[in-house]
Amino acid sequence: MVLSRFWLSIFIGSIVFIGIALFTGNFYTVDFLINGKKDDKILIAEKFPNEIPAFIADSLSKADDKTFVLNRNTKDADTTFVQETKTVKIYSGVQKADGLLPTCKNTLLDLILPLIAYLAFFCGLMQLLIDSGAAEKLAKLLSPIFVKVFPDIPKNHDSISYMTLNFAANFLGLDSAATPFGLKAMQSLQELNPDKDKASNAQIMFMCLHAAGLTLIPTSIIGYRAAENAANPADVMLPCIITSFVGTIAAFIIVGIRQRINFWSTTLLSGIFAVIGGIIGLLFYINGLNLVEKNFFTANLSGIMLLAIIGFTLIFSFANEKKFAALETTVFDSFVVGARNGLQTGIQIFPYVLGMLVAISLFRNSGLFELISNGIAFVFAQMGVAKEITDSLPVAILRPFSSGGSRGFMIDAMRNAGPDSFTGRLVCIFQCSAETTFYVIAVYFGSVNIKNTRYTLGTMLLVDLICVLTAIFVASWFF
Structure with missing residues (x-):
């Protein structure tokens, strides 16, 4: 009985917390919770090219892989900008566990x-x-x-x-x-x-x-x-x-x-x-x-x-x-x-x-x-x-x-x-x-x-x- 209630508590508590995070803007998407893999970068935003700083847009246009990494630091999660067809996806942080x-x-x-x-x-x-x-x-x-x-x-x-x-x-x-x-x-x-x-x-x-x-x-x-x-x-x-x-x-x-x-x-x-x-x-x-x-x-x-x-x-x-x-x-x-x-x-x-x-x-x-x-x-x-x-x-x-x-x-x-x-x-x-x-x-x-x-x-x-x-x-x- 105790184990069952604990299992329900962490399941329901996590779902409620996810809902709050999504509503308050702390989560941009919940797809990583379902399909993501451990240590994958997490999508935090998606913007049009004219909405990002000019130096980042310029770096993306010159990069062969259309990717730009900001604040590269081994102790901190990188912020990665990826140029798509019409938008730029922004990733930051890594996933703690498999989805x-x-x-x-x-x-x-x-x-x-x-x-x-x-x-x-x-x-x-x-x-x-x-x-x-x-x-x-x-x-x-x-x-x-x-x-x-x-x-x-x-x-x-x-x-x-x-x-x-x-x-x-x-x-x-x-x-x-x-x-x-x-x-x-x-x-x-x-x-x-x-x-x-x-x-x-x-x-x-x-x-x-x-x-x-x-x-x-x-x-x-x-x-x-x-x-x-x-x-x-x-x-x-x-x-x-x-x-x-x-x-x-x-x-x-x-x-x-x-x-x-x-x-x-x-x-x-x-x-x-x-x-x-x-x-x-x-x-x-x-x-x-x-x-x-x-x-x-x-x-x-x-x-x-x-x-x-x-x-x-x-x-x-x-x-x-x-x-x-x-x-x-x-x-x-x-x-x-x-x-x-x-x-x-x-x-x-x-x-x-x-x-x-x-x-x-x-x-x-x-x-x-x-x-x-x-x-x-x-x-x-x-x-x-x-x-x-x-x-x-x-x-x-x-x-x-x-x-x-x-x-x-x-x-x-x-x-x-x-x-x-x-x-x-x-x-x-x-x-x-x-x-x-x-x-x-x-x-x-x-x-x-x-x-x-x-x-x-x-x-x-x-x-x-x-x-x-x-x-x-x-x-x-x-x-």
Whole structure:
């Protein structure tokens, strides 16, 4: 219900804001909202040649392409004059996101189709884990801890192994693998859900822990920093780990209080301290490496672990072929069945993702998001918050809505302020330490047709806020 109302609010609010902008003359046309593409120049006016300054008209007449660019400045949007047959079109500024129709197209071609491919492959692997008995063994191994966090899940249930693989993929920065594992976990938890339209306690806990996004190797962030020529691209790794870990613990405590989890269980505390110890040990090892060794390690760990998971699954399946024979199937046929189920899941979640991304596209292009973002930054500035922080806030504000949009702000901030500036580092921590909340809710709950998400959205947004505040504190401490 909350998600539905929020979706309606940003959709209707954006349309109303567009109407006001068009009526007051702030928008010359709304075509870019429907058909425009990200970074396209925006048409702001059209005039007759005699209505523009003489020096511009003269420059247009001499230009071979009938185009004249005024005030060329890398930090400001150019004003471009284009000579048509009888008029001159004036463009200024660039579009923040794809328009409505390109968003529909790109959601299918650039997001859903690759996601379906990932789902098909990894769901095929998960079917091998199930049929070979590996999932059952993993569930038995981790049940003592998981039953404390998810008391509604029966001991040794398959969902435990799926959630473990999802958390591990997130931990290693394997986004393409994390989503298929997570969707399989959500579907498995739905089998235990007594009310199929309402999110269960276990599903909410899983979603919030997943969204907190505990990350060990922020591979993509390191790559973007390297591309912007940062002196030490991996210097934000420890702040990212700390921030995401605080977010994960916050999610567990907030949801745990609501669900009356026993936080003082010896088994649970042992598991948490074991994770903390493992992280600290690995950090000590990484900090002992020189820059070349550190870059090599961070660049290869995630890929090696993914290959290890695939290799283990195939070898274990081959060693237990008798179990496949007992099920009257083969290893390859089992993989195909799982891949087919992944394909169906991808098709099922498409409408949910499409509806959310189209609303966000209109929200950004309407200017309403920018108005709200600037308003929040202004309030913080009046409170005495440093400019380096307020300049970073657009990334934090946009992150729950759009990973691609916040990534664009992050790169822009690094280019303008410098990758080794406080702002350049803080935006990277923002980008790494939280999940794309609305997209994740649409995908995961959409995959099992959950209509009532209960307190999931509020909790995830609160965790996002905690991650933002933690990121600011940690960045101030380190840099």
